[in-house]
Amino acid sequence: MEGDRLDRGGSHEEAPVAHTFGTDVVVAGAGPVGLTAAAELRGRGVRCRVVDRLPARLPYAKAVGVQPRTLEIWDHMGLARTVLEAAVPMYGQLAYVNGVEQPRIDLVLPPEVPYGFAALPQYETERILEDHLARFGTGIERGTELVSFGQDSAGVTVALRSASGAEEEVRARYLVGCDGAHSVVRKRLGLAFEGSAFPEEYMLGDVEVDWDMPAGYGVRSMHRNGDGAVDDLLVCIPLPGRNRYRMSMMVPPELSGAGRKDGSADGVVHGLEGGGSPALPDIQAVLDRLSPRPTTASCLRWASVFRISHRIVDRYGEGRVFVAGDAAHIHPPTGAQGMNTGIQDAWNLAWKLALAIEGGTHQDLAASYDAERRPVGEEVVERTVRHASQGVQADRTDPETLMLREAQLLVGYRGSPLVDPASGEPGPQPGDRAPDCAGLSAHIAVFPLRLYDLLRDRGHVLLVYGDGEQGGQLAEAAGEFSGGRVGTCVILPAGTAPRSSGPPAYVDTLGEFARLYGVADGATAFLIRPDGYIGARLRPPTAERLTAHLARTFAPNGSGAR
Numbered sequence: 001m002e003g004d005r006l007d008r009g010g011s012h013e014e015a016p017v018a019h020t021f022g023t024d025v026v027v028a029g030a031g032p033v034g035l036t037a038a039a040e041l042r043g044r045g046v047r048c049r050v051v052d053r054l055p056a057r058l059p060y061a062k063a064v065g066v067q068p069r070t071l072e073i074w075d076h077m078g079l080a081r082t083v084l085e086a087a088v089p090m091y092g093q094l095a096y097v098n099g100v101e102q103p104r105i106d107l108v109l110p111p112e113v114p115y116g117f118a119a120l121p122q123y124e125t126e127r128i129l130e131d132h133l134a135r136f137g138t139g140i141e142r143g144t145e146l147v148s149f150g151q152d153s154a155g156v157t158v159a160l161r162s163a164s165g166a167e168e169e170v171r172a173r174y175l176v177g178c179d180g181a182h183s184v185v186r187k188r189l190g191l192a193f194e195g196s197a198f199p200e201e202y203m204l205g206d207v208e209v210d211w212d213m214p215a216g217y218g219v220r221s222m223h224r225n226g227d228g229a230v231d232d233l234l235v236c237i238p239l240p241g242r243n244r245y246r247m248s249m250m251v252p253p254e255l256s257g258a259g260r261k262d263g264s265a266d267g268v269v270h271g272l273e274g275g276g277s278p279a280l281p282d283i284q285a286v287l288d289r290l291s292p293r294p295t296t297a298s299c300l301r302w303a304s305v306f307r308i309s310h311r312i313v314d315r316y317g318e319g320r321v322f323v324a325g326d327a328a329h330i331h332p333p334t335g336a337q338g339m340n341t342g343i344q345d346a347w348n349l350a351w352k353l354a355l356a357i358e359g360g361t362h363q364d365l366a367a368s369y370d371a372e373r374r375p376v377g378e379e380v381v382e383r384t385v386r387h388a389s390q391g392v393q394a395d396r397t398d399p400e401t402l403m404l405r406e407a408q409l410l411v412g413y414r415g416s417p418l419v420d421p422a423s424g425e426p427g428p429q430p431g432d433r434a435p436d437c438a439g440l441s442a443h444i445a446v447f448p449l450r451l452y453d454l455l456r457d458r459g460h461v462l463l464v465y466g467d468g469e470q471g472g473q474l475a476e477a478a479g480e481f482s483g484g485r486v487g488t489c490v491i492l493p494a495g496t497a498p499r500s501s502g503p504p505a506y507v508d509t510l511g512e513f514a515r516l517y518g519v520a521d522g523a524t525a526f527l528i529r530p531d532g533y534i535g536a537r538l539r540p541p542t543a544e545r546l547t548a549h550l551a552r553t554f555a556p557n558g559s560g561a562r
Contacts, residue, residue: 023047024357026158026172028185030054030140032063032122033325033342034178035129039077040350042136043457046357049170050133051144051160053179057130060302061121061206061246064237065090065336069408069433071115073347076532078457082128083120088240090117091216096292098223109407110400112516114436114452117407119238121206121246122339146184149175151319174353174366175321178346181309183327189318195311195381198332198388201251203278205303208244209287211295219245221290234290244299248333249286251278251305278303308332310385312377316370322349329377332388335406337380344411345373351459351530360483360555364417372413409433413533418552420536427518430536434528435517439510440491443498449506451513459530460486460553464503464541465513466493467523472502474525477543482554486527 027038030052038050066087074080095102107117130140143163150157156175160168177185186193213219216238223232236245255278280300287297312329316322325342349369355361383405397405404410413419414431422429440449455461462478464471468490475488488503491513498505508514517526525541526534527549536549 020171021155021173022170023049023172025049025174025176025353026051026146026156026170027176027178028052028146029178029180029183029325029327030057030126030130030142031178031180031325031342032125032129032339033346034176035126035133036073036343037176037178037324037346037350038138039129039133039136040347041354042133042138043077044351044354044459046354048138049141049172050138051141051146053143053145055143055163057123057126059123060304061123061239062204063122063125063333063336063339064119064239064246065340066118066120066125067336067340067406067408068109068113068115068117069411070340070343071118072436072452072532073343075114075452076456077132079128079132080115082132083118083125086124086128086240087118087120088238089216090119090218090238091214093218093220094213094292096219096221096290099292101292104217107403107407109403109409112436112438112512113407113409114450119240119246121239124240125339146177146179148188149185149321151175151321153319156320173320173357176346176349176353177321177323177327178325178342179327181326181330183323185321186313186323186327189321189323191318191323192314193311194314195309195330197307197309201256201305201307202248203251203255203282203303203305205247205249205278205280205283205297206239206244206301207247207280207283207297208242208299209291209295209297210243211291211293213293219292221292223290232286232290234286247283247286249283249290252282252285255282255305278305308388310381312374312381316345316374316377317366320366322366322369324349324373328373329381331381331384334384334387337384337406337408340408341377341380344376344408347531348373355459355485355553358485360485362551362553362555365553368416368418372416372418376411418529418535419533420549420552423537423539425518425537425539427516428534428537430534432534434526434532434534437508437510437512437516439508439512440506441509442504442506448509454489454504454506455528455532458487460535461528462486462488462546463491463526463528464488465491465508465517465519465524465526466521468492468499468502468505470523470541471505474541474543474546475503477546478550481547481550485554486550 024046025048027034027050030050038048041048074083092106145161147159147161155173158170177183219236221234222230225231233250235248239246284297310331316328324345352365356366412432419430436450436452438450471490478486490503490505492507494509494511523541525538527536529535538545
C-alpha cells in the first residue's frame with residue numbers, strides 16, 4: 001500500500017485524489033450503532049463496507065434496555081417482529097432503600113404509542129441486525145482495523161489492516177465512525193471529547209436467581225448511610241430466560257481496577273475493564289446484603305468490572321467523515337439511553353447520506369446531522385449525569401412527560417435547517433416525531449391499518465388530510481420537485497368514501513389521525529421525513545409552500561453535489 005497518498009491525521013487534502021470509488025460508505029464498528037447505519041444504507045441501495053477490529057461478536061449483555069422509540073425505528077426498517085420475539089418486556093421497576101420497599105414505577109405510555117419498553121442482550125441485538133444486513137448481501141469484515149484516513153472534497157481514502165496484517169486502501173464517498181468510546185475515527189479527525197470520569201467502579205454479572213419477584217420488572221436496591229449517601233447498590237434488569245438478570249453493583253476493593261492500565265491510554269475511561277473479573281461469590285455477597293428476597297445466584301454467564309465517563313464531541317463530523325454512538329457521546333447508563341441514542345444517531349445520518357449519494361439534494365443535507373443530533377447528545381449526557389448523582393426524581397416534571405422522555409419519544413429537531421418553523425396550530429410541529437395512530441381503512445384491506453404501516457420502509461411521505469383532489473395536485477408537485485422521491489398518501493375524515501383515482505387514500509375511521517395531528521376542518525398536509533419526523537405542516541397546503549419546504553432537502557432540477 002502506498003501510505004504516502006494519505007493524510008494520516010484524517011484532515012482535508014489539498015486536492016481530490018483520483019480514485020475510483022470502491023464503495024459509497026465505510027462504516028467502522030459493528031455494534032448496534034454501526035449495524036443500524038449499514039442496514040439503513042443498504043436498504044436504500046447504498047454500497048457500504050462494515051469493518052470491525054474484533055474477530056467475533058462479544059457474548060456480553062452490556063447494553064440491554066430497548067426504548068420504544070428504537071422499536072419504532074426497527075418497525076420502520078422491518079425488524080420489529082424479530083426483535084419482539086427475542087426480547088422480554090420491561091413493565092417497570094421495584095425499588096428498595098435500606099430494605100424498605102418504595103413506590104413501584106410502572107412504565108406506562110399513551111395508548112397510541114405502538115411499543116413498550118423491552119430488554120435484550122446486546123449480542124442478540126447485534127445478531128438480529130447482522131442477519132438483517134446479510135439480506136442485502138453485506139457481511140461484517142471482522143478482524144479488520146481502520147488504521148487511518150484522508151479526505152478531500154470528493155471522498156475519503158481509508159486505510160484498513162486485516163488480521164493477517166494485509167493492508168488495503170479503500171476509496172469511499174463517506175466514512176462513519178461507530179467505533180466506540182476509544183474511536184480511532186474521532187481521534188484521527190481531531191474532534192475534542194471533553195468531560196470526565198466518575199470515581200466509582202461497578203461490576204456487571206449475567207446470572208440466574210431463584211427469587212419470586214414479578215417477571216418483567218427491574219429491581220433497584222440501595223443502602224444509604226447516616227449522611228444519606230448511597231454506599232451500596234444493586235440494579236437488576238430482566239433478560240430472556242427464567243429468572244435471568246443483568247446485575248450491576250458497586251465493586252469490592254479487592255476487584256478494583258484503580259491504578260491498573262486498562263486500555264485507557266487515550267484518557268477515556270469508560271466501559272469494561274481488563275484484569276480480574278467478578279466471580280459468583282462476589283455477586284452472591286451483594287445479593288445477601290441487598291436482595292429484597294433471600295436468593296441464590298447461579299449460572300454465571302459472564303462478569304466484568306466497568307467504569308463510567310461522561311463526554312461529548314465538539315462536533316459530530318467534519319467534511320465527509322462522521323461519528324455516532326459512543327464515538328460521539330458517553331455517559332452513565334441511567335435510563336438505558338446510550339445505545340438507543342446511538343441508534344437514533346445512525347438512523348438520522350444514514351438516510352441523509354443515502355440521499356446525498358443519490359444526488360439532487362441540498363449541499364448542506366449531510367451537515368444537518370450535527371445540527372440535529374449534537375443537541376440531543378448534549379441533553380442526554382447532562383440528564384443521565386444528573387440522574388446518576390441525584391436520581392430520576394431530580395427532574396421536577398409530570399410523570400407522563402418524564403416517561404415519554406425516557407422512552408426517547410420527545411426527541412425532536414425544532415429549529416433544524418431541514419424543518420419549517422412552528423405553525424402555531426395545535427398538534428405536532430415541524431421537527432417533532434410523527435405520532436402513530438390506528439383505525440385507517442382502505443379499499444382492499446378488510447382490517448384497520450396503523451399510520452406506521454403506511455410509512456414503513458419508505459422515504460419522504462406527504463400526508464394530505466381532508467382533500468383527495470388537492471392531494472393529487474400536491475403529489476404531482478412533490479414528485480416533480482424531488483425527482484420522484486416523495487410519496488403521497490391522502491387521509492380522509494371518517495365517513496368519507498375514498499376516490500378510486502389519485503394517490504392512495506385511507507379513511508380515518510376512528511378519528512385518531514385528526515385528534516393526534518390537531519386537524520379539524522380544511523385540508524392540512526404533513527411532510528414526513530424518512531426517519532419519521534415531521535418536516536413541514538402546511539395549512540393551507542399549496543404547491544408553492546410545499547416546494548419551498550422541499551428545497552431544504554432537495555435541489556431542484558437534479559442539481560446538488562454528491
